[in-house]
Amino acid sequence: MECTDDRLAIKITLRAEVYPTEDTRRVLQAMNTIIPFNEEVDDVDIEEEEGRKVIKVRKEGYEALMKLRTSFRNNRILDTARSLLMTKRGNLRALRFHKQAAYVGKVRLCDEDEMSPLGVISLIIDYEGDARTLADWLAPRTERGRPVGEATTHELLYGRRQSSEIND
Numbered sequence: 001m002e003c004t005d006d007r008l009a010i011k012i013t014l015r016a017e018v019y020p021t022e023d024t025r026r027v028l029q030a031m032n033t034i035i036p037f038n039e040e041v042d043d044v045d046i047e048e049e050e051g052r053k054v055i056k057v058r059k060e061g062y063e064a065l066m067k068l069r070t071s072f073r074n075n076r077i078l079d080t081a082r083s084l085l086m087t088k089r090g091n092l093r094a095l096r097f098h099k100q101a102a103y104v105g106k107v108r109l110c111d112e113d114e115m116s117p118l119g120v121i122s123l124i125i126d127y128e129g130d131a132r133t134l135a136d137w138l139a140p141r142t143e144r145g146r147p148v149g150e151a152t153t154h155e156l157l158y159g160r161r162q163s164s165e166i167n168d
Helices: 024-034 062-074 078-085 099-103 131-138 153-158
Strands: 010-018 043-049 052-060 095-098 120-127 141-143 146-148
Touching: 010 024, 010 062, 024 052, 024 099, 024 120, 062 078, 062 131, 062 153, 078 095, 078 131, 078 141, 095 099, 099 120, 120 131, 131 153
Parallel strands: none
Antiparallel strands: 010 052, 010 120, 043 052, 095 120, 141 146
16 A cells, blocks of 8 residues: 655745855855754855855745744744735735844844845745745734634645635
8 A cells, every 4th residue: 555645845944145244154154043954954045146155945835834834923923924925915924134143143133124134044945835835834813912812733734724714
């Protein structure tokens, strides 16, 4: 009997430019604050793009997002994270993080107008399912500081939510 796995794919790309005054190791360390990775195991590329050094880390699976999910809760920034993650049309957009804050172990989101002096670390999440399910799992809405309408990991992986559980 063959077992089929119909889980939805989650692909993560973390990207940061390395400025001439920066040490590549320090930028990698900052990126690791947001999405943990192992340079020897994971897909880590350091390449030139338009004359600039860029680091890209690619990972798959919801597990790569667990540290970030916990950080959003611990730092009480679920609503901010959600508003930056979702477009008004319900699509996902890249999250941007303050590179210098990440280097010292802090997760600080940047909006479109706010830039860290040495650029940002961008996180792009490619999810096969409904973007709202991912947002409800990673950064659910809150009421009085508590998550509401939170998607379970099973719902994230299999894309099966009850319509009554989905909130706009």
